[in-house]
Amino acid sequence: MKIGVVGAGAVGAYYGSLLARAGSEVTFLLRSDWEAVIRRGYWIQEQGKETFQLYPVRGFRRTEEMGPCDLVLIALKATAREALRELLPPLLQPQTVLVALQNGLGNEEWLSDVFPNHPIIGGIVFGCLTRTAPGRVENAGFGKIELGAYRGAREAFLREVALQFERAGVPCSVVESLEAARWRKLAWNIPFNGISVAGGGCDVEEILRDAELSRLATGLMEEVAAVARSRELPFPEDWTKRMMADTMRMGRYRPSTLVDFLAGRSIEVEAIWGEPLRRAQKLGVPTPRLQALYALLRALDRRSGAVPKLH
Numbered sequence: 001m002k003i004g005v006v007g008a009g010a011v012g013a014y015y016g017s018l019l020a021r022a023g024s025e026v027t028f029l030l031r032s033d034w035e036a037v038i039r040r041g042y043w044i045q046e047q048g049k050e051t052f053q054l055y056p057v058r059g060f061r062r063t064e065e066m067g068p069c070d071l072v073l074i075a076l077k078a079t080a081r082e083a084l085r086e087l088l089p090p091l092l093q094p095q096t097v098l099v100a101l102q103n104g105l106g107n108e109e110w111l112s113d114v115f116p117n118h119p120i121i122g123g124i125v126f127g128c129l130t131r132t133a134p135g136r137v138e139n140a141g142f143g144k145i146e147l148g149a150y151r152g153a154r155e156a157f158l159r160e161v162a163l164q165f166e167r168a169g170v171p172c173s174v175v176e177s178l179e180a181a182r183w184r185k186l187a188w189n190i191p192f193n194g195i196s197v198a199g200g201g202c203d204v205e206e207i208l209r210d211a212e213l214s215r216l217a218t219g220l221m222e223e224v225a226a227v228a229r230s231r232e233l234p235f236p237e238d239w240t241k242r243m244m245a246d247t248m249r250m251g252r253y254r255p256s257t258l259v260d261f262l263a264g265r266s267i268e269v270e271a272i273w274g275e276p277l278r279r280a281q282k283l284g285v286p287t288p289r290l291q292a293l294y295a296l297l298r299a300l301d302r303r304s305g306a307v308p309k310l311h
């Protein structure tokens with residue numbers, strides 16, 4: 001199976017490197033990291049383990065040079081998705097499967113509208129991944145992936161992809177309902193990614209230690225759970241407890257949204273907060289905390305300079 005990685009940042013570089021190390025044929029689309037990665041390869045630091053180097057790396061600056069793939073892992077931010085209209089076509093052959101590894105809602109729908117002839121899988125990523133320098137990625141914990149069919153992907157193919165991840169040392173399962181899995185993940189991203197930015201730059205440890213921020217995080221999780229349950233999606237009773245316990249093991253982790261915000265890049269406001277809020281409103285489920293957080297994050301995103309200001 002020939003695998004292409006588009007969006008070779010923290011997530012793309014990490015999973016692509018693990019797959020390549022395990023023997024999968026992986027090519028990477030590289031932009032700012034091209035020179036560093038071609039010269040020195042990828043350096044992946046797993047918590048508590050030795051750093052491993054992937055060298056050489058099959059990295060290219062243009063998708064035309066990568067050629068057609070059987071599977072494309074898409075890990076650029078939802079805010080950069082428009083670029084996929086031009087980036088993806090050179091990678092496509094009739095049965096190429098697209099995997100959306102981004103956080104939030106709407107990524108599979110967008111791919112499905114723009115590339116209607118290709119099977120689409122959603123991938124939910126649980127790694128705490130940060131690009132610390134060009135070609136260097138650290139995983140502060142976790143790393144499993146859940147895969148769910150969005151459109152047209154055969155069950156046997158999904159299992160084959162999951163097997164490739166497992167062989168690469170990545171715990172990977174196939175979920176029955178992609179929608180349910182996305183909402184379960186949002187129960188973490190909505191509070192922690194959001195509060196980390198709206199709170200002025202808190203890591204997750206600070207959110208947990210501050211009684212008011214921690215209460216807000218729990219309240220946001222309960223709102224997410226209410227939306228998922230109103231859709232009758234499986235959502236474990238103890239999910240909030242489990243998420244809080246997992247977060248305690250992350251230490252001073254900065255969510256990916258905070259990393260972008262601090263670097264002055266745009267944040268995934270619509271995918272992580274706007275789209276879930278609109279869906280909650282359509283369903284008539286009250287989500288006042290989410291609504292307030294969305295309003296604040298939109299305003300902060302404008303201030304970061306990455307999107308045009310109101311005048």
Ligand SMILES: NC(=O)C1=CN([C@@H]2O[C@H](COP(=O)(O)OP(=O)(O)OC[C@H]3O[C@@H](n4cnc5c(N)ncnc54)[C@H](OP(=O)(O)O)[C@@H]3O)[C@@H](O)[C@H]2O)C=CC1
Nearest residue numbers: 007008009010011031032076083102103125127128129256
């Ligand atoms: N980091 C994490 O722990 C997790 C992240 N996620 C989600 O995964 C997705 C990716 O996140 P993350 O890996 O952190 O993001 P990064 O910002 O680290 O990576 C995005 C990559 O996309 C590349 N890119 C963007 N536009 C283009 C383009 N036009 N051409 C070529 N390359 C492009 C960027 O290149 P360049 O370097 O040149 O800017 C960058 O390497 C997001 O949706 C995030 O929410 C999900 C779970 C965990």
Ligand SMILES: CC(C)(CO)C(=O)C(=O)O
Nearest residue numbers: 125126127128188255256
């Ligand atoms: C929850 C986490 C850390 C992945 O496990 C994430 O999605 C992020 O940092 O954006």
